[in-house]
Amino acid sequence: MSTLEIRSLRKKYGSLEILKGIDISLEKGGFLVLVGPSGCGKSTLLNSIAGLESITSGEIRIGGQVVNDLHPSKRDIAMVFQSYALYPNMSVGENMAFGMEMRRVPKPERDKAVAAVAKTLQLEHLLDRRPSQLSGGQRQRVAMGRALVRQPQVFLFDEPLSNLDAKLRVDMRVEIKRLHQQTGTTIVYVTHDQIEAMTLATKIAVLKDGELQQVGSPYEIYNSPNNLFVADFMGSPAMNLLEGKVTRSNGGRQIVLERHDHASIVLPVPASADEAKLSDGAKVIFGIRPEAVNDKESVDRNAKAVATFDATVEIVEPAGSDTYVVTRAAGKELTARMRAETPVVVGQNHTFAFNLDKAVLFDPQTSRRI
Amino acid sequence: MTAAADVLTAVPSREPARHSVTTRVVIYGLLIVFAIIYLLPLVVMVMTSLKPLQEVTGGNMFWLPQDLTFEPWTKAWGTACVGLTCEGLKGYVWNSVKMVIPAVLISSLLGALNGYVLTKWRFPGHKLVFGMMLFACFIPFQSVLIPMATILGKLGGIGQTLTEATGSSFGFGNPTVNLVLVHVVYGLGFTTLFFRNYYETFPTELIKAAQIDGAGFFQIFRRILLPNSTPIFIVTVIYQFTNIWNDFLFGSTFAAGDSAPMTVALYNIVNTSTGVIEYNVNMAAAIIAAAPTLVVYILAGRYFVRGLMAGAVKG
DSSP states (O other): OEEEEEEEEEEETTTEEEEEEEEEETTTTTTEEEEEEETTHHHHHHHHHHHHHHEESEEEETTTTTOTOOOOOGEEEEEOOOOOOOOSSOOOOOOOHHHHHHOOHHHHHHHHHHHHHHHHTTTTGTTTGGGGGHHHHHHHHHHHHHTTTTOOSSEEEEEEETTTTTHHHHHHHHHHHHHHHOOOOOOEEEESOHHHHHHHHEEEEEEEEEEEEEOOHHHHHHHHHSBBHHHHHHSSSSSEEEEEEEEETTEEEEEEESSSSSSEEEOOOOOSSSSGOEEEEEEEEEEEEEEEEEEHHHHHOOOOEEEEEEEEEEEEEEEEEEEEEEEEEETTTEEEEEETOOOTTTTTTEEEEEEEGGGGGEEETTTTOO | OOOHHHHHHHHOOOOOOOOOOHHHHHHHHHHHHHHHHHHHHHHHHHHTTTTTTHHHSSSSSTTTOOSOOOOOHIIIIIIOOOOOBBOHHHHHHHHHHHHOOOOOOOHHHHHHHHHHHHSSSOOTTHHHHHHHHHHHHOOGGGGGGHHHHHHHHHHHHHHHHHHHHSSSSSSOOHHHHHHHHHHHHHHHHHHHHHHHHHHHOHHHHHHHHHHTTOOHHIIIIIIIIIGHHHHEEEHHHHHHHHHHOOOHHHHHHHHHHHHHOOHHHHHHHHHSSSSOOOOOHHHHHHHHHHHHHHHHHHHHHHHHHHHHHHHHOOO
């Protein structure tokens, strides 16, 4: 049975619909990341689960119990806020114990629980300090500790890392992941950072304009995006999306990417696409991740279908571990992620290779994957 | 607390002074001149209150006391005539204290509660309610005198009935209680304004966190909001204390005779029409009357500026 189950959840502010029928379930110990651009409704969804916002219709179950009309404190959840929301007038220990104090847990028990969590999070030496005396990372850990100490069924994280600087953010990301693996807690996590989503989640839900675009494992979301939005949103640098055309030659169908200065690139239909859905002459969007565009020599050896083509190198961006090479195809920029030592020169022709196993096709009309 | 501190640190530090000596002399000269102009009345008051009467009436008022005496002070405090009784200000100061402390505390706490509801528990029409409360700040005192008198009269009637029935009026109709009520009602507009603007910038996530932690409406107020309201609380207390302590109109209208607040008594001392006018006693009485507000401001004035700035910049 799922720990968290959401069925056809809708939320309206007057006539404005913020959430348009959300269906998600999360098994015990799962890590669900809600990801999407600003204003997509991900925070509203989280607040609805928490009970901080009422819902218009639908059902939310936590541990099998319908919690629609339950007060936040009775839902068996804990939340970590973006601003940490530590009570400034209380010490770290008091902050962590406040929830139990409100639930009339006796003091010795509270102290024991706080001590145990403080040990896990290495907060023991900070218990008597005020939040204002802590660094950003320490505050973050205290906020997590306050949530952990109650041992709720579901943890809710509302963009917890967005107030930290880049390096600390990576450290805390690892720490959250480790915490999840150690304690096996069930977590719902909101972020607009797709790297956080990919690295942390066991399950990702991509939202846009209050609608679920896709729910799946990070691998599914990354490699088989349902539509153009998911393809474009997840991954950095973004997936290359090139306009192409379906043609027929000697019995099979092909995808043609037209170019001005070079010959058109002619590709077989990628294995991921359902060929039956293609019609001759139709326009398609050919999507391929930068890491599936490479040298002829360093393209994945296990790839079943590879297509090569020549193109002029426009920009070379060495990023240390990789080199991003920007060229042009079908009137758009095409980014390739190559080995750091790849000998490419700006302005010269270079032979690129598509790993077509990783390529996907989209219908430009519906923007859905074919 | 942190909000006020943030505002202070956000104020850009002044440019290092590059003024010439003459500019500096002019600036400080002007400052000193104005300081003298502002301080002179106080100096004259203090000096006059320390002189015997014949020295006041006969000599130059800017001269230092030739024959230093504290007799005017003891007289103002203990034996000056207020109306027909000659027991000085002390009883009336006590009247004022009994009125001002409950009035300040009740109006501040209610203002905090209002601010809390108007920012963190918003209901449809909260803007209208706040607008109407603001209206209370702009109504002239005089215009509420008659309706207020009617209400206090009714309360007095209840007190009389209660006294006949039970032997105690439970405070109904008591002049001090009446004044507390009047000042609380009249002060609510201001205290609500102060606290609403302060709580507007108070992070709502803290309230949400407390809700999830299981704290109720009043628990959040008492445990989370109030402990973090020190600066604005001090601002409100200073403001209310000064207003209520210095009030003359309500005091003279609703509390006569023995229960009059100190301001009314001071007026009666100064306005006494029999015998010579004892300027030295009058001055001493006036300083006694003004002292509490001065003390409050000196003790908490630092917070006053901070708190007002927090409201001004962020509210």
